[in-house]
Amino acid sequence: MRVVLAGGGTAGHIEPALALADALRRNDPNVGITCLGTERGLETRLVPQRGYELALIPPVPLPRRLTPQLLSVPGRLNGAIKAAANILDQARADVLVGFGGYVATPGYLAAKRRKVPIIVHEANPKPGLANKLGARFTDHVAVSHSDSPLPNATFVGIPLRREIATLDRLAMGDKARSYFGLLPDLPTLLIFGGSQGARSLNRAAVAAAPAFRQAGIQVLHIVGPKNTEEPEPAGPGGPQYVTIPYCDRMDLAYAAADMAMCRAGAMTCAELTAVGLPAVYVPLPIGNGEQRLNAEPIVAAGGGLLVDDAELTPEWIAHQLLPALADPSRVAQMSEAAGRMGRRDADVALAKMVYDVVRAAHQQQQ
Incomplete structure (x- = not known):
């Protein structure tokens, strides 16, 4: 053939x-x-x-x-x-x-x-x-x-790529966190903005770094190659805020995380639901609105949260995202809901x- x-x-x-x-x-x-x-x-x-x-x-x-x-x-x-x-x-x-x-x-x-x-x-x-x-x-x-x-x-x-479609996120969790220099037992947020549109996510997330640390949440942040935002270094032994310019092992990034904060492109939504990773979706504010349409069914099913780009602030993160991520039973329910929406x-x-x-x-x- x-x-x-x-x-x-x-x-x-x-x-x-x-x-x-x-x-x-x-x-x-x-x-x-x-x-x-x-x-x-x-x-x-x-x-x-x-x-x-x-x-x-x-x-x-x-x-x-x-x-x-x-x-x-x-x-x-x-x-x-x-x-x-x-x-x-x-x-x-x-x-x-x-x-x-x-x-x-x-x-x-x-x-x-x-x-x-x-x-x-x-x-x-x-x-x-x-x-x-x-x-x-x-x-x-x-x-x-x-x-x-x-x-x-x-x-x-x-x-989807086989390494994503076949990923057992829970079984790989400890290995994945070790790979990125993260602690094995803290709630973990993965942040990435994709090939475009990372700037506003980076700005809000970095400004919220003190709130993440205070809440006992560690962060893996794929900032992109043109990033100019950097958080203040964390003290020894506390929750880490790890920044990397690029990640060629997104399977491990997904496995390391309990939740993601990201755009809502079609591939991103497909991969996150396939591996059962709940997310805060921040649709790209340009284009024909398709990113919001990608995220809405997942959010309606309970597999994520949705926030407009203009409303993504350190305050929104502190009052909406952090309480969800700090609640293990809610994270588990969102993971199951996201996984039901995925296709491997x-x-x-x-x-x-x-x-x-x-x-x-x-x-x-x-």
């Missing part, structure tokens, strides 16, 4: 594509996998790191409003479609799986031109333009929100859809 994955641009598109690739490879080490991308996206680093072939096409970002740039789109898009069609031919693709973003649009159009079966995966409650287009070309649409407006939607969830096998479910679509296409050809 030969599969082309169109999921470039941001980690939210690339990581589910790579998780699907891993699931396909576990089933059949000989499966052919090619990832479509552009030279601008994170895929130039992430795809080769994971050992998959990356084929580049010209980037064609679509303007969100009427601008002179719009006039150049048809010609540039046609060039990207031709490049994507050539890649489908070279790969002898049996199926194209698209995850949205500007790489997916020429991928869908090229697959339609070459009569290659299409599967669409939509991670967000509000589908993007690319996946709205792709869903018009196929009956095979996988979604991570059961009330998705896309036609022919099948609830699958978001494919989305990669397997999406891989099954790929096999089913390819098998049906082959049967039709016969």
Whole structure:
């Protein structure tokens, strides 16, 4: 089987594509996998790191409003479609799986031109333009929100990395806290802001550092590479406030924590619920409001708290977050509620859809 994955641009598109690739490879080490991308996206680093072939096409970002740039789109898009069609031919693709973003649009159009079966995966409650287009070309649409407006939607969830999907957070807790230099027996808060939007979280959290220490709560704070906020050093033996610029072992970060404070991107919400880690969700205050939509079902089920970015202050942390984190029974209830909202096998479910679509296409050809 030969599969082309169109999921470039941001980690939210690339990581589910790579998780699907891993699931396909576990089933059949000989499966052919090619990832479509552009030279601008994170895929130039992430795809080769994971050992998959990356084929580049010209980037064609679509303007969100009427601008002179719009006039150049048809010609540039046609060039990207031709490049994507050539890649489908070279790969002898049996199926194209698209995850949205500007790489997916020429991928869908090229697959339609070459009569290659299409599967669409939509991670967000509000589908993007690319996946709205792709869903018009196929009956095979996988979604991570059961009330998705896309036609022919099948609830699958978001494919996750195996180290996250298989994580036993409680069993790994002591090892994980030792890894980060944390004490084994104190309530622990994990703070991270993602690739963008960490600044306001950092500012509020660092200002609340004295309140954390006074409450006996230790903190693991992934501050990001451009951070300028640093808490005052803790005294010996007291609750630690550990700051790191970047973390390449998020499985251990989740295992070390009793609760998180973070943004509410689709991947973040999927990972936290899969491992049963409750969170204070602080939706990014820009965009189309999809981060709030990601978090609201989790919070409604009891798996987290929700606060607007503008309302996240040291005072809010002291009066809302700290009492929750200091109450073990409440943390346990929130963990169970978060875990009930998660799905650990989305990669397997999406891989099954790929096999089913390819098998049906082959049967039709016969």
